Amino acid sequence: MHIVVCVKQVPDWDIPPSSFKVDEAAKKVVPPQGVAPVVSQFDAIAVEAAMRVKDVKPDTKVTILSLGPASARDAIKHGLAMGGDEGVLIDDASTLDGDSLATAKTLAAAINKIGGVDMVLCGRQAVDWDMGVTGTMIAGILGWPVVTIAKSVTVNGSVTVERVLSDGYETVEASLPAVVTVSNELGEPRYPKLQQIMMAARKQVQVWTAADLSLDGAQVGQAGSQLTLDRLYQPVSETQVELMEGDTPEEQAQNLARKLREAKLI
Amino acid sequence: MAEGILVVGEVAEGKLSPTTSELLGAARKLGAGAVSCALFGPDAAGLAQSAAAAGADKVYVVDDTALADYTTDGYAQALAKVIEQASPAAVLLGQTDVGRDLAPAIGARLGVGVAMDAIELSWQNGGLQITRPAYGGNARAVNGFKSTPAVATVRPKSQEALEPDASRQAEVISVAGAIDAAQIRTKVVNKTKAAAEGIRLEDAEVVIAGGRGLGGPENFAGVEELAKLLGGAVGVTRAVADMGWRPVSEQVGLTGKVVSPTLYIAIAVSGASQHMAGCSGSKNIIAINKDPDANIFKSARFGIVGDFKQVLPPLIEAVKKIKAEG
Numbered sequence: 388m389h390i391v392v393c394v395k396q397v398p399d400w401d402i403p404p405s406s407f408k409v410d411e412a413a414k415k416v417v418p419p420q421g422v423a424p425v426v427s428q429f430d431a432i433a434v435e436a437a438m439r440v441k442d443v444k445p446d447t448k449v450t451i452l453s454l455g456p457a458s459a460r461d462a463i464k465h466g467l468a469m470g471g472d473e474g475v476l477i478d479d480a481s482t483l484d485g486d487s488l489a490t491a492k493t494l495a496a497a498i499n500k501i502g503g504v505d506m507v508l509c510g511r512q513a514v515d516w517d518m519g520v521t522g523t524m525i526a527g528i529l530g531w532p533v534v535t536i537a538k539s540v541t542v543n544g545s546v547t548v549e550r551v552l553s554d555g556y557e558t559v560e561a562s563l564p565a566v567v568t569v570s571n572e573l574g575e576p577r578y579p580k581l582q583q584i585m586m587a588a589r590k591q592v593q594v595w596t597a598a599d600l601s602l603d604g605a606q607v608g609q610a611g612s613q614l615t616l617d618r619l620y621q622p623v624s625e626t627q628v629e630l631m632e633g634d635t636p637e638e639q640a641q642n643l644a645r646k647l648r649e650a651k652l653i
Numbered sequence: 654m655a656e657g658i659l660v661v662g663e664v665a666e667g668k669l670s671p672t673t674s675e676l677l678g679a680a681r682k683l684g685a686g687a688v689s690c691a692l693f694g695p696d697a698a699g700l701a702q703s704a705a706a707a708g709a710d711k712v713y714v715v716d717d718t719a720l721a722d723y724t725t726d727g728y729a730q731a732l733a734k735v736i737e738q739a740s741p742a743a744v745l746l747g748q749t750d751v752g753r754d755l756a757p758a759i760g761a762r763l764g765v766g767v768a769m770d771a772i773e774l775s776w777q778n779g780g781l782q783i784t785r786p787a788y789g790g791n792a793r794a795v796n797g798f799k800s801t802p803a804v805a806t807v808r809p810k811s812q813e814a815l816e817p818d819a820s821r822q823a824e825v826i827s828v829a830g831a832i833d834a835a836q837i838r839t840k841v842v843n844k845t846k847a848a849a850e851g852i853r854l855e856d857a858e859v860v861i862a863g864g865r866g867l868g869g870p871e872n873f874a875g876v877e878e879l880a881k882l883l884g885g886a887v888g889v890t891r892a893v894a895d896m897g898w899r900p901v902s903e904q905v906g907l908t909g910k911v912v913s914p915t916l917y918i919a920i921a922v923s924g925a926s927q928h929m930a931g932c933s934g935s936k937n938i939i940a941i942n943k944d945p946d947a948n949i950f951k952s953a954r955f956g957i958v959g960d961f962k963q964v965l966p967p968l969i970e971a972v973k974k975i976k977a978e979g
Contacts, residue, residue: 400789404926404948407791416788486766487757516787516794517907517930518769520757523725527761532838533725535754547842552750553855553910554902558843559724565838571891571908572901613766617782618795628940628953636963643939644971646955652916652937653883653972 388447388542390437391498392471392508393522394430396455396462397515399423407621414619416515426462429510431576433569434466436540437508438577441470444542448472450501454482454493460592467587468579474592475501481604482597486612487516491524493607496600498529506546507566511536519568526566534559538572655801657686659713659741661732662704663751664696669703672747674814676807677708680745681815683776689713690823691735693728694720698827705823708815712823713739717832723751726837729758734831736763736802743781743803745774748911752806765800772811781805789907790930809855810913810934847902852886854903859885859916862905862932863893866921866942867961870898875965876920882972888912890928906931921961924949941965 399422408417418424426434434451441447451466453459454477463474475497482493498504507526512519519535526533534548538556541547548559551572561567579587597607604610631646633639647653658680662673673690680688690709692700694716701712715731732755736744744759746752748770760767771783781803787794854860861880863873873887880887888905889898905912906928913934920941922928925948932938933952940953943960950956957964 400927404791404951407788407926409792416792488760488764488766491761511908514789517789518767519753520760520767520769523754523757524761524767527758533758534839535725551901552844555844555846557841557845559839559841561839571895575895613764613798613800614768615797615799616794617797618793619787620793621791622793624951626938626952626954628950628956630950631955631957636957636959637967639957639959640964640967641971643955643957643968644975647916647939647972648975650937650954653975 388440388444389450389504390440390447390506390508391450391452391501391504392430392434392437392466393494393525394434394451394453394462394466395427395513396424396453396459397427397513399425400428400514409619409621411618411620414616424458424461426465427510427513427515429512429514429569429571431465431469432571432573433508433510434469434471435576436537436567436569436573438470440540440542450475452494452497452501453477454490456483463592464587465579467590468584469577470583473590476592476594477596477600478594479596482607485608486614487518487520488524488613489607489611491521491528492611493597493600493602494521495525495528496602497595498525500595500600505563506542508540509566509568511568511570522566522568529566531564531566532561533566533568534561535568536570537567538570540567540569655740655742657689657739657741658683659689659691659736659739659744659802660709661744661746661752661755662690662692662700663747663749664692664694664700667696669700669707670747671814672749672809673704674707675809675812676745676747677704678814679774679807679812681708683774685742685776687711689739689741691715691732693731701823701825705821706817706819709823711739712825713828714825715828715831719832719834719837722841724837724839724841725754725758726839727832728755729762730833730836731831732759733762734828738826738828741802743805746806748806748808756804756806760804765802765804766798767804768796769806771805771807774805774807774812786930789926790933791926808911847900852884854886854888854905854910855912857886857912858914859883860888860905860912860914860918860932860935861885862888862890862917862919862922864890864919864922865892866923873899875961875969879918879965879969879972882969882976883916885914885916888932890922890925919949920965922949923947924952
């Protein structure tokens with residue numbers, strides 16, 4: 388069994404909203420100063436899903452794949468410290484800033500080059516753009532079945548996935564090879580121990596360019612994108628909160644109830 | 654020549670889903686030519702008139718037993734066939750269980766760009782342009798499309814349905830031979846519905862939300878009581894669902910439910926952007942939090958800085974009194 392987990396490095400999402408800044412001219416988010424980028428949270432959960440398969444079937448090989456700048460090696464290293472075996476980094480400026488389809492094409496080409504892959508796991512969505520489409524697009528390009536938003540992933544000849552729905556969940560079986568995208572309902576990703584982090588430093592990370600994947604510049608990154616980013620901005624909140632006065636919590640509560648009544652909200 | 658808008662309809666409890674009507678309303682408002690609606694599955698043909706009343710000029714029906722359960726492969730085949738016949742300039746889906754899954758599948762199949770969870774739509778220079786939240790709701794991105802058809806999902810309740818007009822007529826086109834069952838490589842073996850009591854969270858006009866600050870599942874009694882009193886539903890933050898205090902089906906946020914009630918009372922909810930992404934469409938947000946700097950106050954109309962343990966019981970009493978006075 389060979390599983391590839393796709394991980395994306397993103398600005399740390401766990402920062403106060405007040406330190407979030409957009410450079411509107413560049414149409415980019417300004418990375419918060421002094422805060423290191425991290426693995427997109429659902430991608431770490433996808434690594435966890437792969438490790439749970441490996442826990443049961445120890446001969447499973449797990450390859451951590453990322454497309455990003457040179458710093459994305461840290462995201463791969465995190466996956467390796469969680470127990471991944473090898474890493475592949477697509478480090479090529481021409482592949483950056485593409486839309487989901489261009490990114491999926493590049494990742495699919497890398498998965499083909501890795502070869503012999505039985506399952507690809509991705510996070511349900513990256514926490515920067517929140518699109519949630521790259522995994523499904525990888526499946527479409529590879530010609531594989533896909534099951535999205537998994538809360539459990541079990542492999543036994545085929546793959547069985549519990550898929551989260553708005554009113555419950557459904558159990559779906561898919562033939563392998565397949566792509567599965569993973570949601571937070573699966574559970575917390577394991578925390579690497581110091582020894583594992585040290586071991587991960589010695590694990591191999593191959594670095595590929597678009598040319599290594601036989602892709603030309605017109606197929607990848609912005610040039611290969613079908614979606615345009617016309618504007619990126621921060622919404623302005625116009626609400627000014629009216630705090631309830633009162634000497635005691637009872638008084639505050641009564642004032643709130645009265646306000647709600649006056650506003651015909653209750 | 655690609656022209657007009659195709660809306661991917663959905664069926665909910667034997668009826669055209671409210672989101673479908675909203676999408677048809679939004680498609681008409683765009684003024685980008687004829688509006689078509691695609692309907693899939695055994696209930697589809699019977700709903701063509703509802704789609705017409707909601708704004709469709711043409712209804713494409715794919716009625717195939719292979720579409721009884723939603724599968725990515727089955728629905729992508731069906732939608733690809735409809736797109737081939739209708740040749741629309743843009744395809745709109747709901748940001749729903751189906752739309753989330755189907756939109757990227759059709760995007761990959763046709764090799765076209767896809768944008769998800771649009772909250773605003775416009776027609777610019779002969780093409781679709783959408784606005785969507787990104788970075789957990791901290792930013793808004795405006796996207797255009799180089800490829801045709803443009804494919805976008807639209808957030809439920811972000812658009813307005815038209816007043817249904819029963820006299821509107823639509824041409825109904827039955828799409829035959831669309832599904833090759835052998836190409837459906839996934840199988841739904843079981844469905845488990847979350848036990849739902851009372852009003853559906855997405856439809857509730859009042860939502861009482863509890864956050865991690867409540868400290869434990871036992872402290873939701875007051876939240877439940879207030880919800881019951883106001884005829885509302887209980888919502889929770891992701892932390893609360895992840896810790897198992899409350900069922901995942903109550904989770905409001907980026908990866909949970911998106912709600913837009915008239916009244917949203919957030920109790921011991923800090924207001925992380927991940928949560929706000931699910932409730933920022935609420936008409937009136939009320940915050941009760943002991944931290945005066947909590948982000949939730951930035952979106953709130955009224956607020957109390959205080960400990961829920963001291964504020965909630967008298968609030969429930971005061972609401973009861975007002976209710977009794979009528």
